[in-house]
Amino acid sequence: MKLLKSKWNFACLLVSVIWLASVNAVALDARKVEVRGLFKNAAILQVNGQQRMLKVGQTSPEGIKLIAADSKQAEIEIDGKRTVLSLSKKIAATFSEAALGEARIPAGRNGHYFTTGMINNQSVKLLVDTGASSIALNSIVAKQLGIDYLTSPRYVGVATASGTTRGYRVTLREVTVGGITLNNVIAVVTEGEFPRDILLGNTFLSELDMKVESGVLILQAKY
Template identity: 45%
Template sequence: MRFPLGRILMALSLLVAAHSVGADTKLTLQALFKDKAIVLVDGARRVLKVGETSPEGVKLVETDTKAETATVAIDGKTQVLRLGMVVAASVGGKGLVTLYAGGGAHFFADGYINDAAVKFLVDTGATIIAINSQVAARAGIDYKSTGRQEIVSTASGMARSYAVKIAKVQVGEITLHNVDASVIEGKFPQQPLLGMSFLGQLDMTREGDKLELRQR
């Protein structure tokens, strides 16, 4: 039986596309609309509606214009993208997260403190995770009852803080429990700091603007 060459080439192209997303695939959320998003997949511009899948296998699950995020699925695993933030597709195996430096050469990571979604600033100079009291409230941390009171120096002066243990901290495929943290009363730090109480339990590898976090 003979098959038309066009059908054979189309079948081959679909087969290649279905397996083209790798562990180091760069994803960037370029624009966001209601039930639609523009995503760069390794530089290729893809306009996707909710439920649609790109030729590389990136499916748009949902959009949230208020939070400026889009949820995508790759190989059945979901990942949250933020506007302008470059991340790696988390398909490189359990316990591996790849981040790419954003503005100011800083690394940012979407994650969770308990069940509260946050955007961490990776800070290897911070000995522990640091969050403000507003984030602690969203995460259900009763820091005044369970924490040890301390005084810390911030950009705005001295502030009261509480040393606590966070029940669960998650970044991508990595989840750690009972992680040391500091809750600082007020709005500082505006961005939750992902310090060494979390990072120190991982293997970190940096190559230029790429940072790999791997669970031991």
């Protein structure tokens, strides 16, 4: 009788282990991917709630690789399997298809314009700030992006919420927002944690035409 009970307990334990393994596998494999923006050879994806801007050939931290993209659809690869996605109907009302040389940024709940972009081929979150004379980022973010600002021979005084701090003038090799890419863009890196968000200022914006339609900020290259 004890032997039968032991076998029964072992069987229950084995089933429980298998069930837990199955649950964990589903959780690990569950990657919700939604297309938020489409451009030639680039796409903005939302993966498990996180926005990722990828160029063709790049892979997100979640393992989503962008194979191809244009203004109509994106082909992605997940664990060796490929699928084609179009702009979601839910987002289409806010994000109309953006052409090369254009970016469309919907206003947030507080009226600010946040967007995902790329600095030196690395995905970043940007806050559009027409009052900032240049792109501005703090030294913590600069280090994460591999920007060697301390070797810059030029620095300026920058006013922050906690007082005046030193800012270093640097040149960003490449800045991409939507379908717009500019090279050799001036930026200022400030010591410390301010500004908390990367400010997309006028060293980038002044090269573009800007307008707002139905709450969407539209940036267009001047060429």
